[in-house]
Amino acid sequence: MxxxxxxxxxxxxxxxxxxxxxxxxxxxxxxxxxxxxxxxxxxxxxxxxxxxxxxxxxxxxxxxxxxxxxxxxxxxxxxxxxxxxxxxxxxxxxxxxxxxxxxxxxxxxxxxxxxxxxxxxxxxxxxxxxxxxxxxxxxxxxxxxxxxxxxxxxxxxxxxxxxxxxxxxxxxxxxxxxxxxxxxxxxxxxxxxxxxxxxxxxxxxxxxxxxxxxxxxxxxxxxxxxxxxxxxxxxxxxxxxxxxxxxxxxxxxxxxxxxxxxxxxxxxxxxxGGKSAFIVCPDAGDLKAAAEAAAAGIFFNQGEVCSATSRLFVHEDIQADFTALLLDAAQAYAPGNPLDLASGMGAMVSEEQTGRVLSYIETGKAEADLLCGGSRVLAETGGSFIAPTIFTHVDPRAVIATEEIFGPVLSVISFRNEADVVGLANASIYGLGASIWTRDLDRAVRMSRALHVGSVSVNAVDHVDLRTPFGGVKQSGNGRDLSLHAxxxxxxxxxxxxxxxxxxx
CATH class of the missing domain: 3.40.605.10 (Aldehyde Dehydrogenase; Chain A, domain 1)
Structure with a gap:
């Protein structure tokens, strides 16, 4: 529960x-x-x-x-x-x-x-x-x-x-x-x-x-x-x-x-590992709620989540509006002292992981457009903090869109139709989770069945419950944690x- x-x-x-x-x-x-x-x-x-x-x-x-x-x-x-x-x-x-x-x-x-x-x-x-x-x-x-x-x-x-x-x-x-x-x-x-x-x-x-x-x-x-x-x-x-x-x-x-x-x-x-997809369909409805969920899906726990929705697929008809809302939502994740209840995001787990994530960010700057973040912050504390980072106009074949970064780095990718985005989402060595935002029940069921992952959250992000199994397919692993199936x-x-x-x- x-x-x-x-x-x-x-x-x-x-x-x-x-x-x-x-x-x-x-x-x-x-x-x-x-x-x-x-x-x-x-x-x-x-x-x-x-x-x-x-x-x-x-x-x-x-x-x-x-x-x-x-x-x-x-x-x-x-x-x-x-x-x-x-x-x-x-x-x-x-x-x-x-x-x-x-x-x-x-x-x-x-x-x-x-x-x-x-x-x-x-x-x-x-x-x-x-x-x-x-x-x-x-x-x-x-x-x-x-x-x-x-x-x-x-x-x-x-x-x-x-x-x-x-x-x-x-x-x-x-x-x-x-x-x-x-x-x-x-x-x-x-x-x-x-x-x-x-x-x-x-x-x-x-x-x-x-x-x-x-x-x-x-x-x-x-x-x-x-x-x-x-x-x-x-x-x-x-x-x-x-x-x-x-x-x-x-x-x-x-x-x-x-x-x-x-x-x-x-x-x-x-x-x-994982490289989970967050898919925003043109009939998603409340785009602000979807944008806030997309930000949470990648910036919660500094992006150090195996099922983090690090690939954001947005339909081309709503991409401009959605990106603006996403940028607003990211402001809630400003890094700060982890012991301060007002902080939006904590520190990376180690200097080694910080260097790894910053290396991916430098790669991303050569592959896509940097919307926000992209740097280390709060260096004066002696801690390992990275600003929430968003790249737009990302090629789905780019390094930042295919490899697991395990940090607060989001790749925004546009799509034209349902078949297009299902193919892009499945074109990964990983298969841990996915999120679909749509008000069309037929579309939700159809896409959930087509996505080759262990868990799908519809109009939610990375939902985990004790009573339901959690795990992946492909190179995300095998077997299931949680639920009686464990x-x-x-x-x-x-x-x-x-x-x-x-x-x-």
């Missing part, structure tokens, strides 16, 4: 942030611990450039420790084979604890990623609690099946946890993506290794302590901060990891497919056939 509570107003979020305690150790087998070799890395606040702490940098040796603990806990059965009502109570308790710690978690998320505190406090943290509660409530309601095969036999289909699950999550929605992966995997009875992105480990590490407090047994939930090649790769290659759920770039997703082939052919579920990734189906004597001996 989409959770949008009223913003929580602190007298000063910055004062509250100074009082937050930061956990920097890994969490393995029920306890916080340093990395095996004592290695650490600097966790940076991207809004200021300041070091928040030195976080344990896990390696293959730590992965081995965590996998051994996870396998032991799984085989012991205290979680994997317990009454599902036990798991239900623990996961609902964890959801309650997330809500009790919501301010601390929101501050950690904002300090770690540069995202706005109002989004962390009202969307990300409450939404993460909702995910654990949803799957907790569902885990004792998954029913096995008896198949009618005649009087001489009994056939049963049972659902069993796959075993040890690696959850590798990105830096744009750290706690929420951890919840999307870990909640259904835990609810199904698996043991989990969570590997947060090195740019954003803090909420995952805090979550580990809450999970233990909620009653999740030692070894069942482990958190391994560190760099991809050092910790993520060993998870993908480990022969005793049965499944990996990954959200991140398409490039790294392909690495995990290779890791599976090189090791034990573990299943790999991928939610990867269980399918973390459960095996077993058929048991029992022959029965038709008469008593």
């Amino acid at each position: 989409t959770c949008q509570p009223s913003p929580r107003h602190h007298p000063d979020w910055a004062d509250a942030a100074r009082a937050v305690r930061i956990e920097t150790r890994a969490f393995i087998d029920g306890s916080y611990t340093e990395a095996s070799d004592g290695a650490t890395f600097d966790c940076i606040n991207p809004a200021t450039g300041a070091v928040l702490g030195r976080v344990a940098s896990c390696s293959a040796a730590d992965v081995d420790r965590a996998v051994a603990a996870a396998r032991r806990s799984f085989d012991a059965g205290d979680w994997s084979r317990c009454d599902p009502a036990v798991r239900r109570r623990a996961l609902i308790r964890l959801a309650d604890l997330i809500e009790e710690h919501r301010d601390t978690l929101a501050i950690l998320e904002t300090l770690d990623t540069g995202k706005l505190i109002r989004d962390s406090a009202t969307l990300d943290i409450p939404g993460s609690a909702d995910v654990f509660r949803f799957f907790g409530e569902a885990c004792d309601k998954l029913l096995d099946e008896a198949v009618p095969v005649g009087p001489g036999a009994l056939a049963m289909i049972t659902r069993e946890p796959v075993g040890v699950v690696g959850a590798v999550v990105p830096w744009n929605f750290p706690l929420k993506m951890a919840a999307w992966k870990c909640a259904p995997a835990l609810a199904a009875g698996n043991s989990v290794l969570l590997k947060p992105a090195e740019q954003s480990p803090l909420t995952a590490l805090h979550l580990a302590g809450l999970a233990a407090e909620a009653g999740i047994p030692p070894g069942v939930f482990n958190v391994l901060p560190g760099f991809g090649p050092d910790a993520g790769g060993p998870i993908g290659l480990h022969p005793d990891v049965d499944c990996v759920g990954f959200t991140g770039s398409t490039e790294v997703g392909k690495l995990f497919l290779g890791y599976a082939g090189r090791s034990n052919m573990k299943r790999v579920w991928l939610e990867c 269980f399918e990734k973390y459960l095996d189906l077993k058929t048991t056939w029992i022959s029965i004597r038709e008469t008593a001996a």
